[in-house]
Amino acid sequence: MKAQKPGLHPRNRHHARYDLPALCKETPALSAFIVTSPAGEQTINFADPEAVKTLNQALLAHFYQVKAWHIPQGFLCPPVPGRADYMHHLADLLAESSGGKVPNGASVLDIGTGANLIYPLIGSHEYGWRFTGTEVNAEAIAAAQAIIEANPGLSRQIRLRRQKDPQAILTGMIHKNENFDAMVCNPPFHDSAESAREGNERKRRNLGQQTEALNFGGQQQELWCEGGEVAFIRTMIDESRQFAKQVLWFTTLVSKGDNLPMLYSALTAAGAVKVVKKEMAQGQKQSRFIAWTFLDEDKRRRFAARAR
Numbered sequence: 018m019k020a021q022k023p024g025l026h027p028r029n030r031h032h033a034r035y036d037l038p039a040l041c042k043e044t045p046a047l048s049a050f051i052v053t054s055p056a057g058e059q060t061i062n063f064a065d066p067e068a069v070k071t072l073n074q075a076l077l078a079h080f081y082q083v084k085a086w087h088i089p090q091g092f093l094c095p096p097v098p099g100r101a102d103y104m105h106h107l108a109d110l111l112a113e114s115s116g117g118k119v120p121n122g123a124s125v126l127d128i129g130t131g132a133n134l135i136y137p138l139i140g141s142h143e144y145g146w147r148f149t150g151t152e153v154n155a156e157a158i159a160a161a162q163a164i165i166e167a168n169p170g171l172s173r174q175i176r177l178r179r180q181k182d183p184q185a186i187l188t189g190m191i192h193k194n195e196n197f198d199a200m201v202c203n204p205p206f207h208d209s210a211e212s213a214r215e216g217n218e219r220k221r222r223n224l225g226q227q228t229e230a231l232n233f234g235g236q237q238q239e240l241w242c243e244g245g246e247v248a249f250i251r252t253m254i255d256e257s258r259q260f261a262k263q264v265l266w267f268t269t270l271v272s273k274g275d276n277l278p279m280l281y282s283a284l285t286a287a288g289a290v291k292v293v294k295k296e297m298a299q300g301q302k303q304s305r306f307i308a309w310t311f312l313d314e315d316k317r318r319r320f321a322a323r324a325r
């Protein structure tokens with residue numbers, strides 16, 4: 018673990034190295050996973066899914082008041098600092114249309130919220146936002162619902178919608194007369210089950226592990242869709258036109274920078290009025306999200322000022 022994680026957003030709570038004694042106090046089960054690195058420092062084995070999951074339980078409890086968080090085996094276990102960064106950069110984007118102030122009580126649509134419910138958990142705690150999470154996977158949505166029910170107060174902030182049509186993304190998820198300040202999404206990014214497997218193997222090699230276990234695991238269906246993230250995001254862009262007046266900012270992570278030019282062309286063709294890119298960095302890992310809107314500056318201000 019590095020002493021500093023360069024590049025995180027200034028409001029991100031994970032700039033300092035993990036305070037393992039404090040985290041173990043919060044979540045005693047974490048103590049069983051503490052190991053000493055060759056340099057003599059206390060750490061955890063990031064290639065052990067149980068260790069990573071327990072670290073996440075401790076981080077979510079300690080920093081975000083989520084005292085009960087369980088994900089079924091094999092589901093994506095998210096790196097918390099990077100996910101938090103998306104929420105903070107989104108807050109800055111929303112602040113632009115709200116006189117420089119991050120709007121409290123904004124409503125956010127999270128496409129593919131996963132079993133882990135990570136964006137609603139972080140965003141509702143940090144900014145008081147209300148989330149609607151969508152999901153195609155029945156087991157994932159059941160796990161996410163169980164997290165909501167296990168933590169007092171969350172059912173007022175977070176609700177879920179099942180997407181029954183695997184070809185659809187926004188269709189059916191935004192009701193008539195419903196408005197959202199933002200859509201967020203971490204799309205399935207591999208283009209085949211094969212490349213999802215290769216990606217995981219590469220990650221394992223990078224961690225220097227012999228084990229079959231995956232660190233930030235993920236079911237294959239979570240990690241891939243036909244045509245990869247470009248196909249998924251293209252569909253999303255296409256569908257977003259229908260909801261041009263109901264969503265202020267559509268945003269999505271783009272895991273491969275090489276995909277950006279194609280997506281920008283799709284946005285131009287769709288008639289997006291403004292497109293923004295936010296670069297994010299966590300340690301060595303570079304990522305970004307893109308944001309688009311069909312509303313001009315004046316309309317954006319009016320949208321943000323409407324009674325919520």
Ligand code: SAH
Pocket residue numbers: 093094095100128129130131132133134135136151152153154157180182183184185186203204205238239240
């Ligand atoms: N938001 C979580 C999970 C991201 S993985 C995180 O950041 O960790 C992508 C998720 O999108 C998976 O849970 C997958 O089941 C879901 N998904 C795939 N296609 C979808 C669709 N058309 N509508 C809603 N969810 C979808």
